[in-house]
Amino acid sequence: MVEDINEIRKRKLMELQRRYLEQQKAQEEAVKQEMELEAQLNEIMRKILTPEARERLGRVKLVRPELARQVELILVQLYQAGQITEPIDDARLKRILAQIDARTRRDFRIRW
Numbered sequence: 001m002v003e004d005i006n007e008i009r010k011r012k013l014m015e016l017q018r019r020y021l022e023q024q025k026a027q028e029e030a031v032k033q034e035m036e037l038e039a040q041l042n043e044i045m046r047k048i049l050t051p052e053a054r055e056r057l058g059r060v061k062l063v064r065p066e067l068a069r070q071v072e073l074i075l076v077q078l079y080q081a082g083q084i085t086e087p088i089d090d091a092r093l094k095r096i097l098a099q100i101d102a103r104t105r106r107d108f109r110i111r112w
């Protein structure tokens with residue numbers, strides 16, 4: 001009886017270790033894929049933005065990461081659709097940021 005309990009414990013421990021290793025592998029794979037996507041995104045940004053515009057987008061990313069990500073995704077879609085034919089300069093990026101920010105920003109009014 002004691003041997004059966006020890007055997008059951010040993011099997012459960014092995015099962016838990018196996019599950020843990022599988023979860024760890026899945027997490028590592030997800031991180032690897034995320035890093036690859038980020039590298040691809042950065043490469044596309046280097047192609048379509050001037051150095052000044054990339055610098056501005058980097059600063060925006062520090063302050064408003066969700067806005068920067070949204071702009072990056074829109075620019076990638078436009079690039080892949082062939083709608084971006086020349087590099088986007090700082091002034092044009094500022095206009096794009098303003099347009100997207102205006103669309104996503106909500107005005108809250110409190111009435112008394």
